[in-house]
Amino acid sequence: MVKTTGSGWAVFANGDFRLFGGARFLTGLAYQMQAVAIGWFVYELTHSALALGLVGLAGFLPAMLSALVSGHVADVYERRIVGSLAFAVQSVASFGLLAYALSGATAIWPVYALVVIVGTARAFANPALQALLPTLVPATLFGSAIAWNASLWQTASVMGPALGGLLYALGPKVVFAAAGTSFALASVSIALIRHRPAPVTERPAVTWATLLAGIGYIRSQPVVLGAISLDLFAVLFGGATALLPIYAASVLHVGPLGLGLLRSMPAAGAVTMALFLATYPLRRHAGIRMLRAVMVFGLATLAFGLSTSLPLSMACLFVTGAADMISVYVRQSFVQGETPDEMRGRVAAVNTVFIGASNELGEFESGLLAAALGAVPAVVLGGAATIAIAVLWGRLFPALRDRDHLLVQK
Known part of the structure; x- marks a missing residue:
């Protein structure tokens, strides 16, 4: 290790x-x-x-x-x-x-x-x-x-x-x-x-075999596949960013200034957690901590969905950013550190598409669900779905759940 x-x-x-x-x-x-x-x-x-x-x-x-x-x-x-x-x-x-x-x-x-x-x-x-x-x-x-x-x-x-x-x-x-x-x-x-x-x-x-090698490698590594797919589905269902203008205007009644405060909170939470992790690196129980962080992300999203108070909503979004940073920290450590050097570029490219797709499709999914059910039910259901995904991934990917250290010496 x-x-x-x-x-x-x-x-x-x-x-x-x-x-x-x-x-x-x-x-x-x-x-x-x-x-x-x-x-x-x-x-x-x-x-x-x-x-x-x-x-x-x-x-x-x-x-x-x-x-x-x-x-x-x-x-x-x-x-x-x-x-x-x-x-x-x-x-x-x-x-x-x-x-x-x-x-x-x-x-x-x-x-x-x-x-x-x-x-x-x-x-x-x-x-x-x-x-x-x-x-x-x-x-x-x-x-x-x-x-x-x-x-x-x-x-x-x-x-x-x-x-x-x-x-x-x-x-x-x-x-x-x-x-x-x-x-x-x-x-x-x-x-x-x-x-x-x-x-x-x-x-x-340049053949199909070499081009698809990154996808093949990810599929063969349950820790990496579990971490990437967990992030994909958690952000896909749990992201509330696209609906913040609706919350600012119709739920919290705080206007453009309040919207700016809301939008800044996830990044502020992510920066705070990143600085903490940079100073005090995570050493043990990496997999279970990633799963717990996704659960916290879902809980904070659910609480934000139900909140009618600007300070509480800001605090919830701050927590989502901090929890997401723990997930990013562990996932990137697995993806960048676990992958052999000769494969890192192709694996990183697939990882980049997963991240981009989860963000773009997540906004689309939030918009569709909000149009059908309303903004508050859409966010609450998204938070609950994220919690369920974290529990399910712990069962589907025991290698991820049981992973201890960030890096394993080859």
């Missing part, structure tokens, strides 16, 4: 991790700022809700359609270079949005085209970087590295939308320029990482 011992702060003594973490923070800011700017920009051009929905589709589809290829690329080529090039492409796309905003044109298709480019580049960056992280730090610091990486991303997720909205007051051009600069700096940071893996002496041919 490999235990995650030592101070969580020791990971920052690693210069490669500092560069990696800095890139993650910069890209998190860029994604969030740019999402706010694109949303406002598209709506100003079209005044269409459908046009806004198509922006999300344009960003998600490339990740789903290119998952098999992007994972193969991450396993065949140097991940540091793949990540750096992907961020460089996103920087070019952001400056393309800047040029389009400066042009004064009103056609919407160029915006969608540039969003597709950003989404495609992101689809290649994510598996490469997920596979790169475990190679940058010793196994004893891997749990802390996962937690710090998540806390940097979540912090950017809290700051990014506010910063994007603030800069948008100066015009969309300012936001696109800031995002393009952030992506460029992240590209340089990843390129400066000193870690150099052993060169691939023989690159496998």
